[in-house]
Amino acid sequence: MEKVKIGVVVFPGSNCDHDAQYVAETIMGQDVRLIWHKEGSLGDVEVVILPGGFSYGDYLRCGAIARFSPVMKDVVRFANSGGLVIGICNGFQVLTEAGLLPGVLLRNKSLLFICKYLHLRVENANTKFTNTCTQGEVLEIPIAHGEGNYFTDPETLVRLEENRQIVFRYCDPTGQLTDEANPNGSINSIAGIINETGNVLGMMPHPERVSDPVLGHTDGRKIFDSIIKSFVLQQV
Amino acid sequence: MFHSKVFVTLKKSILDPQGKAVEQGIHSLGFESVGNVRIGKYIEMDIDTDLQEDAERMTKQISEKLLANLVMESFSFTTELVQE
Numbered sequence: 001m002e003k004v005k006i007g008v009v010v011f012p013g014s015n016c017d018h019d020a021q022y023v024a025e026t027i028m029g030q031d032v033r034l035i036w037h038k039e040g041s042l043g044d045v046e047v048v049i050l051p052g053g054f055s056y057g058d059y060l061r062c063g064a065i066a067r068f069s070p071v072m073k074d075v076v077r078f079a080n081s082g083g084l085v086i087g088i089c090n091g092f093q094v095l096t097e098a099g100l101l102p103g104v105l106l107r108n109k110s111l112l113f114i115c116k117y118l119h120l121r122v123e124n125a126n127t128k129f130t131n132t133c134t135q136g137e138v139l140e141i142p143i144a145h146g147e148g149n150y151f152t153d154p155e156t157l158v159r160l161e162e163n164r165q166i167v168f169r170y171c172d173p174t175g176q177l178t179d180e181a182n183p184n185g186s187i188n189s190i191a192g193i194i195n196e197t198g199n200v201l202g203m204m205p206h207p208e209r210v211s212d213p214v215l216g217h218t219d220g221r222k223i224f225d226s227i228i229k230s231f232v233l234q235q236v
Numbered sequence: 237m238f239h240s241k242v243f244v245t246l247k248k249s250i251l252d253p254q255g256k257a258v259e260q261g262i263h264s265l266g267f268e269s270v271g272n273v274r275i276g277k278y279i280e281m282d283i284d285t286d287l288q289e290d291a292e293r294m295t296k297q298i299s300e301k302l303l304a305n306l307v308m309e310s311f312s313f314t315t316e317l318v319q320e
Contacts, residue, residue, distance in 0.1 A: 061305055104307040111253050
């Protein structure tokens with residue numbers, strides 16, 4: 001199989017861009033390119049990663065200014081034409097600001113920046129980003145954010161639930177949804193959502209931080225495995 | 237030239253933990269009759285145009301598209317003529 005061409009967008013202030021590149025290139029063995037935010041075109045990439053970090057210093061609101069970066073026009077075009085886009089942490093915030101995903105990420109309920117391992121339940125294993133997981137599987141993936149408190153209006157929330165667009169929820173190690181297991185106050189314990197057409201995923205946890213076996217955990221790799229598997233399936 | 241002042245605040249329906257924390261501080265300071273403390277943002281800018289109408293339209297567009305995220309925030313503004 002040919003390598004999947006993956007582009008990692010680099011905003012000023014991105015700081016998980018090289019981690020994402022390392023995992024996609026070295027661990028997954030794919031063809032990866034960093035794309036500076038001033039580039040007007042994504043080129044011929046097949047997957048776009050919007051990485052974690054603090055684009056534009058989180059000025060005004062997280063992701064608010066990054067969405068006006070020149071490259072974002074092409075990211076929106078790419079997403080609207082069905083291209084796979086995954087936004088991790090700050091990338092998720094950028095996707096909501098750009099209108100590619102509904103809702104918004106508010107300050108954590110505790111007002112604290114939280115950096116720790118926690119558990120996620122896979123709510124929909126039938127997506128291009130989770131097809132190597134099983135339904136209800138519990139993954140251990142860390143978060144590192146101050147603004148991850150997902151919020152949306154009640155109508156949108158009903159739609160997200162009905163369309164099974166909620167892909168990950170925070171849970172305890174046994175997969176139970178509890179208030180204690182919800183680190184930031186996210187509505188319905190939401191940790192990650194997908195758009196209606198299933199090609200744009202945003203998640204606050206960092207799969208790229210748990211993909212190299214050297215680091216002790218490899219649950220994050222399933223997300224990257226799934227993306228690549230979706231291309232294999234396409235070719236069959 | 238016009239000068240706009242934009243106030244961005246969290247919608248009433250959105251919990252404002254930062255406001256709550258500040259409210260506790262105000263109470264600790266001894267002002268126990270104070271409530272409903274909400275934190276917002278204040279942005280000011282000059283707009284180079286001769287028409288009040290244009291300045292207001294631009295301020296509104298900028299606020300809707302960039303300064304406020306209408307999912308969670310609302311905004312208000314004033315636009316005044318400044319002598320150059």
